[in-house]
Every structure is written in C-alpha cells, then in structure tokens.
Amino acid sequence: xxxxxxxxxxxxxxxxxxxxxxxxxxxxxxxxxxxxxxxxxxxxxxxxxxxxxxxxxxxxxxxxxxxxxxxxxxxxxxxxxxxxxxxxxxxxxxxxxxxxxxxxxxxxxxxxxxxxxxxxxxxxxxxxxxxxxxxxxxxxxxxxxxxxxxxxxxxxxxxxxxxxxxxxxxxxxxxxxxxxxxxxxxxxxxxxxxxxxxxxxxxxxxxxxxxxxxxxxxxxxxxxxxxxxxxxxxxxxxxxxxxxxxxxxxxxxxxxxxxxxxxxxxxxxxxxxxxxxxxxxxxxxxxxxxxxxxxxxxxxxxxxxxxxxxxxxxxxxxxxxxxxxxxxxxxxxxxxxxxxxxxxxx
Amino acid sequence: xxxxxxxxxxxxxxxxxxxxxxxxxxxxxxxxxxxxxxxxxxxxxxxxxxxxxxxxxxxxxxxxxxxxxxxxxxxxxxxxxxxxxxxxxxxxxxxxxxxxxxxxxxxxxxxxxxxxxxxxxxxxxxxxxxxxxxxxxxxxxxxxxxxxxxxxxxxxxxxxxxxxxxxxxxxxxxxxxxxxxxxxxxxxxxxxxxxxxxxxxxxxxxxxxxxxxxxxxxxxxxxxxxxxxxxxxxxxxxxxxxxxxxxxxxxxxxxxxxxxxxxxxxxxxxxxxxxxxxxxxxxxxxxxxxxxxxxxxxxxxxxxxxxxxxxxxxxxxxxxxxxxxxxxxxxxxxxxxxxxxxxxxx
DNA sequence: GCTGACAACGAAAACGTTATCGATAACGAT
DNA sequence: ATCGTTATCGATAACGTTTTCGTTGTCAGC
Numbered sequence: 154x155x156x157x158x159x160x161x162x163x164x165x166x167x168x169x170x171x172x173x174x175x176x177x178x179x180x181x182x183x184x185x186x187x188x189x190x191x192x193x194x195x196x197x198x199x200x201x202x203x204x205x206x207x208x209x210x211x212x213x214x215x216x217x218x219x220x221x222x223x224x225x226x227x228x229x230x231x232x233x234x235x236x237x238x239x240x241x242x243x244x245x246x247x248x249x250x251x252x253x254x255x256x257x258x259x260x261x262x263x264x265x266x267x268x269x270x271x272x273x274x275x276x277x278x279x280x281x282x283x284x285x286x287x288x289x290x291x292x293x294x295x296x297x298x299x300x301x302x303x304x305x306x307x308x309x310x311x312x313x314x315x316x317x318x319x320x321x322x323x324x325x326x327x328x329x330x331x332x333x334x335x336x337x338x339x340x341x342x343x344x345x346x347x348x349x350x351x352x353x354x355x356x357x358x359x360x361x362x363x364x365x366x367x368x369x370x371x372x373x374x375x376x377x378x379x380x381x382x383x384x385x386x387x388x389x390x391x392x393x394x395x396x397x398x399x400x401x402x403x404x405x406x407x408x409x410x411x412x413x414x415x416x417x418x419x420x421x422x423x424x425x426x427x428x429x430x431x432x433x434x435x436x437x438x439x440x441x442x443x444x445x446x447x448x449x450x451x452x453x454x455x456x457x458x459x460x461x462x463x464x465x466x467x468x469x470x471x472x473x474x475x476x477x478x479x480x481x482x483x484x485x486x487x488x489x490x491x492x493x494x495x496x497x498x499x
Numbered sequence: 500x501x502x503x504x505x506x507x508x509x510x511x512x513x514x515x516x517x518x519x520x521x522x523x524x525x526x527x528x529x530x531x532x533x534x535x536x537x538x539x540x541x542x543x544x545x546x547x548x549x550x551x552x553x554x555x556x557x558x559x560x561x562x563x564x565x566x567x568x569x570x571x572x573x574x575x576x577x578x579x580x581x582x583x584x585x586x587x588x589x590x591x592x593x594x595x596x597x598x599x600x601x602x603x604x605x606x607x608x609x610x611x612x613x614x615x616x617x618x619x620x621x622x623x624x625x626x627x628x629x630x631x632x633x634x635x636x637x638x639x640x641x642x643x644x645x646x647x648x649x650x651x652x653x654x655x656x657x658x659x660x661x662x663x664x665x666x667x668x669x670x671x672x673x674x675x676x677x678x679x680x681x682x683x684x685x686x687x688x689x690x691x692x693x694x695x696x697x698x699x700x701x702x703x704x705x706x707x708x709x710x711x712x713x714x715x716x717x718x719x720x721x722x723x724x725x726x727x728x729x730x731x732x733x734x735x736x737x738x739x740x741x742x743x744x745x746x747x748x749x750x751x752x753x754x755x756x757x758x759x760x761x762x763x764x765x766x767x768x769x770x771x772x773x774x775x776x777x778x779x780x781x782x783x784x785x786x787x788x789x790x791x792x793x794x795x796x797x798x799x800x801x802x803x804x805x806x807x808x809x810x811x812x813x814x815x816x817x818x819x820x821x822x823x824x825x826x827x828x829x830x831x832x833x834x835x836x837x838x839x840x841x842x843x844x845x
Numbered sequence: 846g847c848t849g850a851c852a853a854c855g856a857a858a859a860c861g862t863t864a865t866c867g868a869t870a871a872c873g874a875t
Numbered sequence: 876a877t878c879g880t881t882a883t884c885g886a887t888a889a890c891g892t893t894t895t896c897g898t899t900g901t902c903a904g905c
Contacts, residue, residue: 159639161890161891161892162891162892163891171854171855172854172855172856173855173891173892173893174854174855174856174857174893174894174895175853175854175855177892177893177894178854178893178894180892180893181893183893183894184852185852185853185854186853186854187852187853187854190853190854204616204617204621205891205892206558206621206890206891206892207617207621207622208554208557208558208563208621208622208890208891208892209558209860209890209891209892209893210891210892210893211554211860211892212552212554212555212558212860212861212862212890212891212892213859213860213891213892213893213894214860214892214893215860217554219622226582227578227581227582227585229575229578232573232575232578235573235597235599236572236573236599236601239573239599239601240601243601248596248598248622249597249598250594250596250597251581251595251596251597252594252595253581253582253585255582255585255586255589270550271550271553275550275552275553275554276553276554276565276594293505376781402781405781405782406781408783409781409782409783409785412783412784432778432781435722435748435751435752435755435778435782436751436755436778436781436782436783437754437755437758437782437783438758439755507860507861507862508861508862508863509861517884517885518884518885518886519861519862519863519885519886520863520864520865520884520885520886520887521883521884521885523862523863523864524863524884526862526863527863529863529864531882531883531884532882532883532884533882533883533884536883536884551861551862552860552861552862554860554861554862555860555861555862555863555890556861556862556863557862557890558860558861558862558890558891558892559861559862559863559864559889559890560862560863560890561890
C-alpha cells in the first residue's frame with residue numbers, strides 16, 4: 154500500500170465541490186468566501202491531509218520563505234550562532250537552511266559567492282553570511298554579514314564589541330598584577346582579530362606596559378596552530394605569566410600545552426579566552442573569557458534579514474554591535490609571588 | 500542601479516534566437532541540438548549570467564535535489580555528524596538543508612513528524628533523521644534514521660556498535676585493575692544508552708565483577724545532570740575508582756566535578772567516555788574514550804539516502820552498524836596502589 | 846419591477862521550467 | 876521525381892499554485 158501520491162489543490166476543490174480559486178482563498182485567508190464554504194473546505198483539507206506545495210507557492214509568489222545561513226565550517230562558534238538563528242526563526246513562517254562549506258575554505262576569498270549565486274532568488278529569499286571574506290557585493294537578494302573579515306561597508310553587519318572586550322580581558326590581567334602578557338592573536342585577515350589586537354594594545358598602553366613583540370603570536374583561531382605557538386611562548390627563557398588568546402579554542406589549547414609542560418593553570422600561568430563558547434565553562438580549569446552574545450548575534454542577524462526581506466529599508470551600512478563582557482572563572486589569578494587583588498573589572 | 504530582475508530561460512531563448520525548448524536541451528545536455536547552436540546558446544547564457552530557477556525545475560520534475568537532515572539540537576555529536584553529511588553530499592548535485600528543533604524537544608516523542616509532513620515531497624526529496632523518537636512511519640519520502648531511540652524496524656538505520664564499545668571501555672578499566680567501576684548511563688529511552696549499559700554489564704560479568712547498583716546512575720547524556728550524579732558518586736563512603744560515562748559530555752563533566760572535589764584524574768579517578776567528539780582530545784586531561792566514527796555515520800547516512808531517492812530498492816530493514824574502537828588517552832590509569840599494566844586492549 | 850450595490854464564486858492567465866511530438870530541411874537511395 | 880531517413884528545432888501542455896477580473900445571485904431602495 155503505497156501512499157497516495159499527495160493531494161493537490163485540485164483534488165481538494167473537486168472533493169469539496171468548489172473551484173481551486175476558492176480553496177486557495179481559504180488557505181490564505183483571503184476575502185471573498187463565505188464562512189460556510191470555508192468551513193467545509195477546511196474539513197476536506199483535513200480529511201485529505203492536504204498541504205500546499207511549497208515549491209508551487211514559491212514559483213508563483215517569487216519568494217520561497219526560506220533563508221539561508223552560510224558558514225565556512227561548523228566549529229562551536231558557528232554552531233552556537235546557528236542555535237540563535239534557529240531560535241529567532243521559529244514562528245516567523247520562514248525556514249532555515251544551513252550551508253556549510255565544510256571547512257575547505259582554506260583562505261579562499263570569495264567562497265560565499267559561488268554558493269549565493271546559485272541560491273539567491275531561487276532557493277532562498279536572503280542569507281546570513283558568517284565570517285564572509287567579501288562584503289558589499291550585490292547578490293540580488295538581501296544579505297547580512299556576521300563578523301565579517303573586512304570592515305562594514307555596503308552590507309548590514311552584526312558583530313560584537315571586540316575592542317572593548319579585548320581591552321577588558323587585558324585590563325583584568327593587568328589588574329591581577331601581570332606584566333608579561335602574551336597575545337595569541339587570530340587570523341590577521343579577520344577584522345575581529347585586528348580589533349582584538351587593537352584592544353590589547355590599548356589596555357597595555359593604558360596600564361603603562363610596553364608590548365613586547367616577542368610575546369605577540371598568531372594562533373589563527375585554530376587549536377593546532379595555537380598549540381604550536383603556545384609551546385614556543387612557554388619555552389621562552391623569560392616566559393609570560395599570562396596569555397590572552399584570541400578565542401576560546403586557542404585558550405583551551407594553550408591550557409593543554411601548559412599542562413603538558415608541567416605548568417599549572419592558573420598558578421603558574423593565567424589564560425583568558427574570547428567568545429565564551431559552551432566548552433569554556435566545561436573544561437578544567439574553567440576558562441576566564443570574554444563573553445560574546447553569540448546566540449543573540451544569530452538571532453539579531455535573522456531578525457534583521459527578515460526585516461530586509463519584508464521590504465524594510467535599512468540603510469546599507471546598518472551596523473549592530475553587541476556588547477561583550479568579562480566572565481571571570483578559574484583560569485586567571487595573580488602571578489606567583491603577588492597576593493590576589495581585584496577579581497572584578499567589568 | 501538595481502539588478503535586472505534575473506534572466507529567465509525565455510530571455511536567453513530570445514537573445515539567442517532559438518526556442519526555449521532548445522535552451523532547455525542545452526542546459527540539460529539532451530540530444531537533439533547541433534553543436535553549433537549549443538555553443539552559441541552557452542555563450543548567451545554566460546553573457547546574461549543566467550541560472551535556471553531551481554524552484555521551477557523542482558515543480559516540473561517533482562524533485563527538489565535537496566535532502567534534509569533533522570536534528571533535535573546542535574550539540575557536538577550532531578555538529579560532527581553534519582560535517583560527515585556535508586562531506587558526502589558534495590558533488591552529488593544535492594543540497595543539504597539542516598533543520599534543528601532547537602533543543603526544545605524535551606522528551607517530546609514524535610517531534611520529527613511535524614517537520615517531515617510539511618517538508619517531504621515539497622521541499623526535500625528525503626531526509627536523515629538523527630536520534631529520532633519514532634521509526635517505521637511512512638513519510639511519503641525516503642528516510643534513514645541515525646542512532647534512533649527505538650530498535651531498527653521498518654526504516655533503514657545507521658548506528659555504531661554500542662555494545663562492543665561499552666564492553667571495550669569497561670574491559671579496559673578492569674584490565675587496569677579497577678574493581679569498583681561506576682556507570683553514568685545515558686537517557687534510558689535511547690536505544691544507544693540501553694546497549695551501552697548492556698555492554699557494561701557483559702564486561703563486568705566476563706571479568707567476574709559484581710555490578711553494584713549503587714554505582715549505576717543515569718546522566719541522561721547531559722552535562723548538568725551528569726555533574727550532579729557524579730557529585731553523588733564521588734561523595735560515596737566507598738567511592739568508585741573509575742567511571743564509565745555514557746558519552747563524552749558526561750565524562751568531561753565528571754572530570755570537572757572530580758577537579759572541584761580535589762580528586763585528580765587519572766591518579767585518583769579514571770574516566771572513560773563514549774563518542775570521541777573533538778573536545779575529548781582537547782580537554783585536560785585528554786579523555787580516554789570509545790571512538791564512534793561519527794562523521795562516517797553522517798556520510799553513510801546520506802549515501803544510503805541518495806541511493807534510496809535514486810530508486811535503489813534497499814530492504815526496509817537495512818541496518819548499517821559501524822565499528823567502535825578504544826582510544827586510550829590520559830584520563831585512565833591503574834588505581835592507586837597498583838602498578839599500571841596493560842594499556843592496549845582494542 | 847428596475848436599478849445599483851455588494852457578496853460569493855469561478856475561469857483563466859501567469860510563474861519558469863521540461864518532455865513530447867510534430868514540422869521542416871537536407872540528403873541519399875531508388 | 877519520389878520516398879524514407881535522419882538531424883535539428885519549436886509549439887505546447889503540464890507541474891501546483893495565486894491573483895485578477897468577470898459572472899452570477901441576492902437584496903435594499905425607489
């Protein structure tokens with residue numbers, strides 16, 4: 154017993170003894186059909202288990218009620234962002250489809266364009282681009298960028314306050330009494346990495362501390378690369394007493410390296426991360442970090458996008474910047490020899 | 500300068516001086532058009548930047564070339580599975596759309612049905628269900644289940660060898676010399692949790708060890724719940740020297756609790772997990788665990804599904820079971836007082 | 846009993862494709 | 876010249892909707 158090949162609007166019309174136009178009106182709550190017949194049609198619809206074909210509707214209406222979200226890879230940050238996007242989309246009548254480039258982006262600028270040209274206007278009504286390498290391109294469909302590589306220009310953008318966050322992280326370490334503070338930066342081509350480095354330097358300057366370039370490394374936001382750099386840092390003759398890592402993944406990798414080398418966190422080394430991904434509160438020791446409201450960034454992105462799709466005339470350079478905050482956990486402490494002082498800075 | 504409203508096949512036909520039928524044939528490499536005109540049409544297509552409307556094609560062809568993957572939530576396991584699915588789908592001509600229930604499933608049996616009825620036959624050609632609560636339902640479109648709650652029945656299914664995995668994990672601990680071994684099980688309604696408990700009991704029996712029911716707890720695969728249970732376990736007067744956790748998330752939570760209580764892993768407590776999610780090799784200490792080939796499970800699922808969509812007549816009870824393996828890292832050791840022995844069991 | 850207004854409904858075009866099938870032309874064989 | 880064959884191409888119906896607009900019926904008001 155194979156299932157009957159799916160009822161169409163014509164089947165419903167025939168069965169209810171009305172025209173397809175009437176059925177359509179009932180479905181869409183359009184004016185011009187008596188409550189009596191409407192009720193009857195609804196009965197038949199339920200009886201047949203009819204559901205309108207999204208494909209046909211899309212063709213007719215020139216919109217698919219689907220929005221796409223493009224990510225380079227599904228690391229914890231993207232996954233968290235997806236959750237936020239998923240939260241925001243519920244109840245809006247839109248569906249969310251996720252495209253992952255599967256991590257094979259590899260510094261390839263413009264990966265998102267390949268996807269979007271195929272998709273836009275035919276499969277999705279708009280898209281959220283996560284960490285796009287290119288902004289300002291006209292894709293023929295609304296697009297909002299989250300945490301883009303390049304500065305906000307031409308496209309609505311969402312990110313968090315990277316500069317202030319980095320400043321808070323560094324100030325926290327300085328307040329604890331650290332003086333030799335290393336920076337394990339992100340990928341230099343990413344705007345967020347540049348901003349975090351800027352915040353770091355600002356805080357160091359404000360604290361009257363010189364930035365020793367020897368202690369500024371590039372971890373590329375990647376656990377492997379960061380681990381290698383951490384190994385170098387901690388092998389230095391006059392090694393840093395604290396590390397500010399560009400993201401939590403790097404920070405966790407750093408803590409692991411410290412552990413391998415017999416250094417205890419936070420006793421021998423303080424570590425601060427950035428992002429506050431779920432793992433930050435799970436690992437041991439739990440990680441002091443800068444919280445980005447990742448989920449909210451996801452939510453706001455789809456809300457903004459849906460607004461654009463519905464025709465809202467946002468200025469092209471809308472830029473939503475969400476606040477960051479310091480979350481103090483167990484990976485930071487005053488350096489050996491100093492009594493612990495202030496623990497709250499934010 | 501707004502973008503011209505997207506070229507249609509008719510525009511191409513007009514510009515190239517041929518009929519739409521001919522253009523269609525060129526696009527789909529159908530027989531019946533001379534190489535000359537084909538070349539010319541291709542030129543015009545490039546010139547206009549024409550891309551066929553996926554929506555119109557879907558309506559006409561009764562297939563969307565999209566497959567859906569439904570997950571309850573985006574925890575690390577699902578995310579990893581998605582990557583595998585993404586790998587497998589590249590180059591097949593299918594697109595992958597991800598639906599996440601956003602974690603609000605909450606033991607609600609049948610959440611997947613709501614989604615699928617709207618989707619199948621209209622937005623997707625088939626679907627992969629991750630950890631579905633219901634199997635054997637006819638959705639009118641091909642479906643394959645990954646790691647289902649209930650036993651394999653009526654639907655092609657993919658999972659890993661949970662029983663053997665759990666047996667290996669437990670045997671590893673027994674070989675190290677542990678005798679008081681606790682089980683921090685998963686959600687009792689999940690088949691995988693039941694099978695892992697079975698494997699645990701088999702290994703204990705094989706080792707001649709009694710299972711003390713006091714040491715068998717339910718962690719529900721959830722970090723919070725597991726942490727609470729771990730606290731109880733480790734506060735026991737005669738506390739276990741080793742814990743076999745139902746998944747890595749629980750194992751990591753257990754290690755954190757141990758840390759809080761001043762117990763050192765692996766010196767004072769050995770911990771084994773299950774899954775081998777990326778975090779398992781990142782945390783400190785790194786986690787001894789049972790590796791499930793999660794990505795491969797994702798790949799195999801979409802391969803199987805695409806086969807079904809293409810008309811392959813798989814028997815409805817196809818059941819692919821992938822092997823598990825023991826990965827020994829730094830969270831296990833012989834109990835205090837005993838010299839370390841065998842470290843390799845697999 | 847007419848007219849006008851209004852509510853309820855349906856016929857048909859359109860959205861952008863693809864498949865079928867008939868039309869035309871070219872050409873070799875009879 | 877006629878026929879059959881083959882290669883190339885185009886007109887058209889269909890896929891399942893929505894929307895426009897015309898048709899019909901009803902009824903109040905004169």
